[in-house]
Amino acid sequence: MLVRFAYLAAAHAFAALRLFRMTDREKDIEILALRHQLTVLQRQLGDQRPEDRALLAALVMPLTRATLRRLRLLVSPDTVLRWHRELVKRRHARASKRRRPGRPRTLASIRRLVLRLATENPSWGYRRIHGELALLGIAIAASTVWEILKTEGIEPAPHRATITWAAFLRSQAGAILAMDFIETITLSGVRQYILAAMHHAGRRVRILGATAHPTHAWVTQAIRNLLMDLEDAGSLARARFLIRDRDANYPELIDEILSAAGITTMLTGARIPRMNAITERWVTTLRTELLDRTLIWNETHLRHALREYERHYNQHRTHRSLAAAAPLPAGPQPLEPDQIERLTVRRLDCLGGVIHEYRHAT
Known part of the structure; x- marks a missing residue:
């Protein structure tokens, strides 16, 4: 006990000496x-x-x-x-x-353009997109393009060299025409044959004629009229293929006429309508919207109805494949909120009210 007391006394004494310093x-x-x-x-x-x-x-x-x-x-x-x-x-x-607040955020318009280039060109990597932006006069770093694509979940490096069937078919649509015969019966019991052609890219339909007797001479003249119409519209140079079935109403001469215009005829397989699916889908639309809802009196009445429906289909009817636009006119500009509030719409009856069209009231 005395030893411990002596130790504590010495320790506190030295601590006190330290405090003096x-x-x-x-x-x-x-x-x-x-x-x-x-x-x-x-x-x-x-x-x-x-x-x-x-x-x-x-x-x-x-x-x-x-x-x-x-x-x-x-x-x-x-x-x-x-x-x-x-x-x-x-x-x-x-x-x-x-x-130093750091580098400013990339403009939203440039980000949208980068994503658009990547979407429309799946095989392009970020370096290729960066080069295209440079040609447009847009100064942006390649690393920024990489970051934009990565943020949106798009692979910046070109592992996207494959192409989907949908993209492949869209790329070929501008060179493809399709043709088909449609049969209908008038109230007098006469069978009528309608010949129609369609351009795959723009979905524009051309009804070449309707007759009860589709002779080879009549079909040949209809093909010549189609080529002249394509030339006037500036579409003949782009057309390279025409798809049709093996109907006996087509004469061999039309293949020679088309070949002279630079168009190759492609025949579908026997009983395989899906090989001409786009035209077959239009035939179904024609029957549903016109032929099944209209009493056709005779050939003259049929031709009049077809002309009116062709105008409606090409100039007014919307298509999902065209982003809800009609084949011929360009899509309208979106309305402002104040314009929507003052909007007045009027209805136009076509074909005796079988088809309705809606337009701005003037």
Whole structure:
């Protein structure tokens, strides 16, 4: 017991001597640091909060390393110094961020254009898109193009070299014409034959004629009229193939006439209407919207109805494949909210009210 008392007395004596060497400022800092540590312990936390670290680092930083080692801290002096270095680093980072806000965000119009180029050209990588933007005079870094594509879930590198069937068929549609005969019966019991052609790209339909006797001479003249119509419309140079079935009403001469115009005839397989699916779909539309809802008196009445329906189909009827537009006119501009409020629509009856069209009232 006496030995322990002597040890404690000597230890406190040396501690008192150490206090004589400390300045009042160092004593105040030590007291504040110890008090703050008691506050931390009272919270019963296993680790200090960021604000505790910041306060301890700010308090003890003016002290020397030797003084730090004499303090009774919860952590080692090196840890406190590391906290201080991190505090200073974050402060400099915040100041640098305020001085330099960084690169501005890419314009929304440029981002939309990048995504449009990637969508319309699946085989293009970000470097190819960057080059196309440069040709348009748009200054943008290749890494920015890469980031835009990656953000939208589009692979920037050209692993997209494959092409879908839908994209392949759309790319070939401009060169394809299709033709078919449609049969109907008038009220007098006479069977009528309608010859129609369609351009796959624009979905424009040309009804070449209707007759009860589709002779070879009549079909040949209808083909000549079709070629003249295509030439006047500027579509003859783009047409390269004509799809038709193996109907006996087609004479062999028409293949020679088409070949002379640079158009190759493609015959569908026997009883395989899907090989001419787009035209067959239009035939179904013609029957549903006109022939099945109209009483056709005779050939003259049929021709009149077909002319009216051809005008409606090409100039007014919308198509999903054309983004809800008609084959001939361009789509209208979207209306502003105030224009919609003042909008007045009138109805036009076609074919005696069988078909309705809606237009702006003038």
